[in-house]
Amino acid sequence: MDTQVIDVAPGTIVFYADIGCPWAHIAAYRLHTTRERLGLTERVRFDVRAFPLELINDMATPKLILDAEIPVAGGLAPEAGWQVWQGPTHEYPVTTVLAMEAVEVAKKQGLEASERLDRALRLALFGQSRNISMRHVVLQIAGEAGVDVEAVKAGLVEGWARAEIERQVPLCAGDTVQGSPTLFLPDGSAHHNPGVRLHWEGEWGIGFPVIDQDEPAVYEDLLRRALG
Numbered sequence: 001m002d003t004q005v006i007d008v009a010p011g012t013i014v015f016y017a018d019i020g021c022p023w024a025h026i027a028a029y030r031l032h033t034t035r036e037r038l039g040l041t042e043r044v045r046f047d048v049r050a051f052p053l054e055l056i057n058d059m060a061t062p063k064l065i066l067d068a069e070i071p072v073a074g075g076l077a078p079e080a081g082w083q084v085w086q087g088p089t090h091e092y093p094v095t096t097v098l099a100m101e102a103v104e105v106a107k108k109q110g111l112e113a114s115e116r117l118d119r120a121l122r123l124a125l126f127g128q129s130r131n132i133s134m135r136h137v138v139l140q141i142a143g144e145a146g147v148d149v150e151a152v153k154a155g156l157v158e159g160w161a162r163a164e165i166e167r168q169v170p171l172c173a174g175d176t177v178q179g180s181p182t183l184f185l186p187d188g189s190a191h192h193n194p195g196v197r198l199h200w201e202g203e204w205g206i207g208f209p210v211i212d213q214d215e216p217a218v219y220e221d222l223l224r225r226a227l228g
Contacts, residue, residue, distance in 0.1 A: 004176045006184040010228025012111075016051045016172065017181040019103075019132065020061050022073035023193050024051075024181040025122045025158055026049075029080035031183075032119060034219040044226045045111040048118045050100040050165045051180040056173045060094040068208045070126065076196070076214050081127025093125065093133035097165065098156070100225040102138045102165050105155030106147050113147045120145040186228040194218045 003161050008014050016033065017024035035041055054060050063085075074082035085092055099121045106114040124130040131137050135156060143149045155161055171177050178192035185191070195215040201207045 003174075004171060005188070006171075006190070008047075008184050008186045009227060010161050010186045012047055012067075012186065013044065013222065013226045014047045014049060014184040016095060016168075016177045016184075018051045018053045018061075018097045019118070019121050020093070020125065021053070021180040022050070022066065022069045022126065023196065025080055025126050026073055026077045026196070027181040027183070027194065028119050028122055029077050030216055030219045031223070032115075033079075034216075038220065038223055040223055040227075043049065044223055045117075046115045047107075047111055048099075048103050048114055049143055050168050050174045051091060051177060051182070052097055052099060052100060052165055052169060053180060054095060055166070057170050062205060063092055065205055068205075072198075072209045072211060076211065077216075081086075081123045083127055083129060086129040086134075091131045093131050095131070095133045096163070098135060099125075099138055100131045100165055101156060101161040102142060102152050104161035105152050106142070108155065109148055109151060116145040117142055117147045117152075119162065150154065183222060185222065185225050187225060190223075191218075191222060193224060 006014055008155070013031065017027065031046060035044055070082060103114050103118045103121070106117045121132055124141050125132050139153055141150050142152045176189065181193060182192045183194060195218040196211065197213040198209050198211050201210045
């Protein structure tokens with residue numbers, strides 16, 4: 001399958017990720033905090049795009065996989081916000097597509113709005129044990145993130161964002177986007193799970209991930225290169 005070119009405007013990082021991916025939660029946290037620390041908040045924007053694992057794999061991401069990944073991922077960036085799922089088991093979210101639709105809808109209010117909603121939804125799932133499969137929960141989080149709730153609700157009702165997410169599936173299932181998370185820069189480069197290398201010890205879903213390398217400083221270079 002051919003690799004397609006992802007066009008990225010100067011001052012932008014295109015961020016492909018599933019909201020239910022703990023490694024993407026780390027990436028989002030490091031993008032936001034590094035941008036703030038470097039004083040680039042007004043100069044670099046994040047264009048968050050869906051990497052819908054459940055549509056690619058035809059299954060919900062198994063909770064037992066996340067239960068193994070979260071303690072390891074959380075150890076790399078504990079400040080990002082993590083907790084073992086505190087809600088009833090039957091309230092655990094089995095889909096993140098609706099949440100990713102909401103982020104896409106929020107782009108109508110600007111990339112800044114979609115960035116805020118995306119980050120808030122990740123924190124809600126991983127750090128607050130909130131069921132982001134439910135529309136009323138997603139809308140509550142949108143309000144907390146300072147996003148126009150009625151506009152997000154209207155966009156979800158219209159349904160156009162789902163079509164946009166479906167258009168991303170061939171890119172994510174093919175060779176263009178290497179996994180969740182993958183960052184694309186204006187210089188044409190792509191970076192999958194920046195700074196982190198890991199392997200799975202034992203059978204997938206039975207064993208656990210092992211970190212081979214973690215270099216969070218790579219985000220400083222990525223943000224500076226995004227200026228174009």
